[in-house]
Amino acid sequence: MPASSFSMAGFSRLGESWAELGSALAGLMFMHAMLQQYMPTWFLSYLSSLTKKLLNYSNSKVQISVSEFSGDRMNKRNQLYLDIEIYLSGLASAHARRLKADMSNKSKTPVFSMDDQQEVTDEFQGVKVRWISKKENRRRSNSLNNDSTPDETRFYELVVHENERGKFAESYLLHVREKAQEISARNRQRKLYSNKSGGYHSLWTDVIFDHPASFEKLAMDPIKKREIMNDLKKFSSSKDYYAKIGQAWKRGYLLYGPPGTGKSTMIACIANYLGYDVYFLELTAVKNNSQLRELIMETSSKSVIVIEDIDCSLNLTGQRRKLSSKDPVKKKKEDEDKEVSNSNVTLSGLLNSIDGLWSHCGSEKIIVFTTNHLEDLDPALIRTGRMDKHIKMSYCCFEAFKELAKIYLDTESHVLFDDVKALLNEVNMTPAVVAENLKPKCAEDDADTCLKKLVGALQEARGKAVDEVEVKDVKAEPKLIAPMKVMKKLMSKLKLKHKKAEK
Numbered sequence: 001m002p003a004s005s006f007s008m009a010g011f012s013r014l015g016e017s018w019a020e021l022g023s024a025l026a027g028l029m030f031m032h033a034m035l036q037q038y039m040p041t042w043f044l045s046y047l048s049s050l051t052k053k054l055l056n057y058s059n060s061k062v063q064i065s066v067s068e069f070s071g072d073r074m075n076k077r078n079q080l081y082l083d084i085e086i087y088l089s090g091l092a093s094a095h096a097r098r099l100k101a102d103m104s105n106k107s108k109t110p111v112f113s114m115d116d117q118q119e120v121t122d123e124f125q126g127v128k129v130r131w132i133s134k135k136e137n138r139r140r141s142n143s144l145n146n147d148s149t150p151d152e153t154r155f156y157e158l159v160v161h162e163n164e165r166g167k168f169a170e171s172y173l174l175h176v177r178e179k180a181q182e183i184s185a186r187n188r189q190r191k192l193y194s195n196k197s198g199g200y201h202s203l204w205t206d207v208i209f210d211h212p213a214s215f216e217k218l219a220m221d222p223i224k225k226r227e228i229m230n231d232l233k234k235f236s237s238s239k240d241y242y243a244k245i246g247q248a249w250k251r252g253y254l255l256y257g258p259p260g261t262g263k264s265t266m267i268a269c270i271a272n273y274l275g276y277d278v279y280f281l282e283l284t285a286v287k288n289n290s291q292l293r294e295l296i297m298e299t300s301s302k303s304v305i306v307i308e309d310i311d312c313s314l315n316l317t318g319q320r321r322k323l324s325s326k327d328p329v330k331k332k333k334e335d336e337d338k339e340v341s342n343s344n345v346t347l348s349g350l351l352n353s354i355d356g357l358w359s360h361c362g363s364e365k366i367i368v369f370t371t372n373h374l375e376d377l378d379p380a381l382i383r384t385g386r387m388d389k390h391i392k393m394s395y396c397c398f399e400a401f402k403e404l405a406k407i408y409l410d411t412e413s414h415v416l417f418d419d420v421k422a423l424l425n426e427v428n429m430t431p432a433v434v435a436e437n438l439k440p441k442c443a444e445d446d447a448d449t450c451l452k453k454l455v456g457a458l459q460e461a462r463g464k465a466v467d468e469v470e471v472k473d474v475k476a477e478p479k480l481i482a483p484m485k486v487m488k489k490l491m492s493k494l495k496l497k498h499k500k501a502e503k
């Protein structure tokens with residue numbers, strides 16, 4: 001084929017999207033022109049067939065463009081474009097030469113994207129694809145006067161091989177979308193909502209949720225902790241499963257145990273682990289069942305809805321009995337709440353809001369109740385299906401202590417560990433109190449000092465516990481116990497005398 005038969009139009013098209021290939025062809029053409037005078041005809045025809053192959057290769061590529069705006073009038077922001085931008089941010093920051101950085105109120109960290117005319121490559125199911133960021137003047141309509149004005153529009157161009165234009169391109173773009181949603185969920189600034197005072201536009205007010213709690217720092221039996229973490233991960237990835245069984249994608253957690261065992265801390269750990277928002281639902285501030293429904297409906301997906309101290313947060317009427325806290329501090333709060341509360345929320349209203357029709361709005365929600373008194377709760381409230389997982393938060397065991405020692409003292413073994421183990425078997429001490437004793441109070445406090453402090457506190461607690469038991473016993477059966485004690489003392493004195501006499 002003579003040199004003049006090169007398609008210049010094809011060449012320039014190629015150069016547009018395939019900068020590298022274009023320059024290679026330009027080189028080949030230049031060489032061809034130069035060599036025409038000196039090279040034999042067979043070499044020239046070989047060169048020309050090689051160029052043709054390269055051109056064919058470039059023509060076997062398909063370009064799919066995704067514009068920043070979509071719709072008939074090109075005046076709607078295209079969600080797919082935004083998803084691609086997020087998806088490519090990681091690849092762009094690693095490979096693109098020119099980047100743009102942006103940081104919205106909703107994100108925790110800056111988001112990088114490709115500047116115009118930048119390229120990155122990606123691989124999916126073993127197939128390589130190429131992305132190019134472009135801009136051009138396209139006509140966009142003005143929605144008010146139907147005018148169509150030229151405007152600068154950005155778009156991403158996906159270049160795939162001809163064979164991959166159908167099923168592959170479809171599943172690749174779905175994959176891009178899914179990953180983008182995961183990335184934005186991880187990167188977004190999370191919120192802590194409360195209904196205590198109510199917002200201007202919404203029943204909830206919010207602040208930024210920035211709690212440092214994590215499962216790594218939560219002291220509890222490691223096997224139990226792993227089980228909870230697995231359960232949460234399984235829940236968050238079970239979208240298809242819930243759709244298959246036709247149920248709302250939600251899960252109920254009941255956290256129960258004495259004060260200071262980490263129930264509230266566990267809620268923060270759950271939210272941080274899954275990257276969810278937190279809604280603290282104060283039932284005493286909810287007027288009636290329909291407001292409760294509205295509140296639940298306003299909660300977003302990927303959230304933890306919390307009702308703390310469910311046993312004393314509301315006087316749930318109906319045929320249910322009146323609940324009242326046994327904890328004196330909480331009893332006081334409960335009495336104060338009763339005075340200010342105008343709530344008419346009933347237990348059935350609460351149950352309906354949790355698992356009825358209303359909870360089907362949005363999805364991926366975890367509902368958590370906490371209580372110090374499991375026995376006070378109405379069985380209907382905590383039955384399986386409503387509260388799927390019951391987690392007992394217990395007093396500090398030796399395993400939990402070891403975790404706290406690692407967190408607070410960077411210590412994994414010490415001679416005093418055996419003493420602590422023996423004492424924790426005898427004494428009930430909450431992780432909150434153990435943690436407080438392990439915290440160094442000044443720069444000189446080392447692991448040795450803190451552990452001695454803890455052992456001292458445990459011994460003191462054991463002493464008090466024994467005293468309390470004795471006082472209780474005496475109070476319970478004064479006539480029986482008191483003479484028994486005298487008898488025991490007399491017996492031991494007699495035994496001693498008897499032994500001495502024998503000697």
Ligand SMILES: Nc1ncnc2c1ncn2[C@@H]1O[C@H](COP(=O)(O)OP(=O)(O)OP(=O)(O)O)[C@@H](O)[C@H]1O
Nearest residue numbers: 217218219220258259260261262263264265431432
């Ligand atoms: N298991 C734990 N691991 C690490 N720290 C803990 C743990 N439990 C409690 N703490 C510490 O004790 C403090 C109080 O714990 P938290 O408020 O979570 O207890 P709670 O069970 O919710 O108590 P209450 O029943 O009174 O609401 C926390 O700030 C945390 O630092």
Ligand SMILES: [Mg+2]
Nearest residue numbers: 263264265308
């Ligand atoms: Mg709490």
